[in-house]
Amino acid sequence: xxxxxxxxxxxxxxxxxxxxxxxxxxxxxxxxxxxxxxxxxxxxxxxxxxxxxxxxxxxxxxxxxxxxxxxxxxxxxxxxxxxxxxxxxxxxxxxxxxxxxxxxxxxxxxxxxxxxxxx
Amino acid sequence: xxxxxxxxxxxxxxxxxxxxxxxxxxxxxxxxxxxxxxxxxxxxxxxxxxxxxxxxxxxxxxxxxxxxxxxxxxxxxxxxxxxxxxxxxxxxxxxxxxxxxxxxxxxxxxxxxxxxxxxxxxxxxxxxxxxxxxxxxxxxxx
Numbered sequence: 318x319x320x321x322x323x324x325x326x327x328x329x330x331x332x333x334x335x336x337x338x339x340x341x342x343x344x345x346x347x348x349x350x351x352x353x354x355x356x357x358x359x360x361x362x363x364x365x366x367x368x369x370x371x372x373x374x375x376x377x378x379x380x381x382x383x384x385x386x387x388x389x390x391x392x393x394x395x396x397x398x399x400x401x402x403x404x405x406x407x408x409x410x411x412x413x414x415x416x417x418x419x420x421x422x423x424x425x426x427x428x429x430x431x432x433x434x435x436x
Numbered sequence: 437x438x439x440x441x442x443x444x445x446x447x448x449x450x451x452x453x454x455x456x457x458x459x460x461x462x463x464x465x466x467x468x469x470x471x472x473x474x475x476x477x478x479x480x481x482x483x484x485x486x487x488x489x490x491x492x493x494x495x496x497x498x499x500x501x502x503x504x505x506x507x508x509x510x511x512x513x514x515x516x517x518x519x520x521x522x523x524x525x526x527x528x529x530x531x532x533x534x535x536x537x538x539x540x541x542x543x544x545x546x547x548x549x550x551x552x553x554x555x556x557x558x559x560x561x562x563x564x565x566x567x568x569x570x571x572x573x574x575x576x577x578x
Contacts, residue, residue: 323576325578352442352444353442357469357473358465358466358469391442397469397472398469414441416441417476418472418473418476419476419479419480421473421576422453422473422477422480422482423443423444423446423480424444425451425453425573425574426444426446426449426451426482431574433575433576433577436464436466436578
């Protein structure tokens, strides 16, 4: 199945990004395709490469980047939501790209299912 | 920023999108950013149900004045959503159908009626709304 994923919360305060990541990973392991993960609202903070969690904790920014690299998942952060929150090219983590909300509608059209994580 | 833009072939695809507004207009950013998403979606000419339920019904209540709290009053922009809906109805070249819906129970529980809203809405009970929700291909909430 072709899947689109929307992440609506930043890392750590909410578990949404963790759950979305685990879901994406499990789906890929089962042979499904994750076409795109779109980060909106505070979800854009998942793309901040300055994030530096304690060494014994998971690093979601890196985990997402690795998922993108290993499985060719397209990670898109919303440009309008990003600018509000100071997420710009110079602090954008590897594997992410900044683009418009149209990318979310597009994956909604292209995917068999679009799943939202967050409030 | 990576310059490789992934594109999907969506030509000729039409789906039913629901935008679910469940939160009060201020206090969190969800209402404002759902509104931005709704407006962008218009360019794709898809069917859309824009729903206001729970505290989300306050988003379209008349007379917002958040200036005292330093927030931006974005409620006039809902008029643009209404305009998109009306344009789609009037223009024969536009196939998309937009609906603007308020959940009856949410409205009544807050002592509101359709006269209190800045835009024209269709009122649906929760059972009718859940039936409509079941018909959707994609649901985005906030």
